[in-house]
């Protein structure tokens with residue numbers, strides 16, 4: 328009898344019944360609905376985000392760990408496990424859910440006014456309204472504090488004054504399909520967040536083509552040309568960079584789990600392939616070198632899962648520090664991409680095709696290493712916590 332990599336450590340025994348039931352529902356959805364389509368969506372760089380958002384909404388996956396406003400209100404661990412299952416399908420599919428729930432919805436839920444929450448969150452939870460999150464700019468990625476997008480008051484001194492936003496945002500997931508954009512801009516008193524309906528005059532989104540990674544995800548450049556918004560468009564509770572960073576910590580938490588889904592899919596695919604493939608008249612899985620690779624990868628996957636579940640428990644108890652999320656994001660994305668590449672070697676030439684998910688996952692994980700804080704940025708976060716010295720600049 329053979330065992331799956333995660334069953335070796337019985338990590339399921341660390342997951343509560345409700346969370347496991349939810350996880351199994353998402354796993355079945357990914358197997359039956361998403362996996363048969365994903366290679367085509369990836370190859371054609373054409374993914375039906377609107378249809379999928381409605382389906383994710385029906386499953387209760389959008390903003391699932393938030394309370395109220397039609398959100399499911401699950402545990403943070405359940406949210407992480409959903410991310411893991413979705414990313415076993417494709418990182419692009421998990422990105423749809425991450426950006427909607429952890430970035431756009433969370434920003435409004437955490438920092439918004441009651442009116443903003445009532446207007447947007449229920450429709451975003453069902454997937455009827457899609458959100459995006461505009462922080463990165465062409466010249467400011469790891470250092471968003473340098474952003475050039477400006478928010479100026481049309482009539483300074485008048486509390487009812489309109490805001491006028493001007494600038495560009497780059498690499499924005501769901502940008503061209505979004506109904507609402509949470510845009511971060513520099514105002515007189517520092518960085519502020521704005522809820523921008525995407526049909527506001529002066530707002531345009533242009534899809535970024537020719538990506539070799541996250542092809543089953545829409546990425547866009549946003550242009551804001553004198554976009555006029557009412558006073559009520561500003562997120563009242565977000566002041567300074569801590570506003571967007573609080574959202575990034577949410578999304579990074581999902582990636583701690585999500586990246587392991589891609590790694591698990593690679594490893595399970597590879598174990599099955601090696602059991603069938605005959606080389607020099609023996610099964611590939613019977614060679615010591617192959618088994619050493621499979622063993623090492625299973626060790627890393629298991630360690631990553633234990634780390635993710637630990638962070639999930641800390642988050643559910645309300646005591647998860649951002650540095651711990653950095654440890655999880657750094658380790659699990661780094662190990663996931665190493666696993667995807669190593670699995671590819673075991674499939675030989677077959678590993679480079681879309682018939683198998685390895686190269687697709689490996690290419691996707693290049694983006695996952697980069698967004699939500701690059702590996703280097705997370706090393707600097709951890710380094711600062713250890714030494715008390717900021718080495719960012």
Ligand SMILES: Cc1cc2nc3c(=O)[nH]c(=O)nc-3n(C[C@H](O)[C@H](O)[C@H](O)COP(=O)(O)OP(=O)(O)OC[C@H]3O[C@@H](n4cnc5c(N)ncnc54)[C@H](O)[C@@H]3O)c2cc1C
Pocket residue numbers: 426460461462463465466467468469470497498499500501540541546694697698699700701702703704707718719720
């Ligand atoms: C597919 C995709 C989707 C995305 N979706 C979104 C989105 O929805 N919303 C959004 O706002 N952004 C999004 N991003 C942008 C993402 O967050 C940025 O790409 C990321 O923050 C890195 O910024 P950058 O690409 O400008 O790289 P840079 O910041 O230019 O970094 C280049 C290199 O320099 C390194 N570096 C940076 N600082 C230091 C330092 N102090 N010391 C040493 N090395 C350093 C980095 O680690 C990296 O290796 C997305 C990106 C991708 C690829």
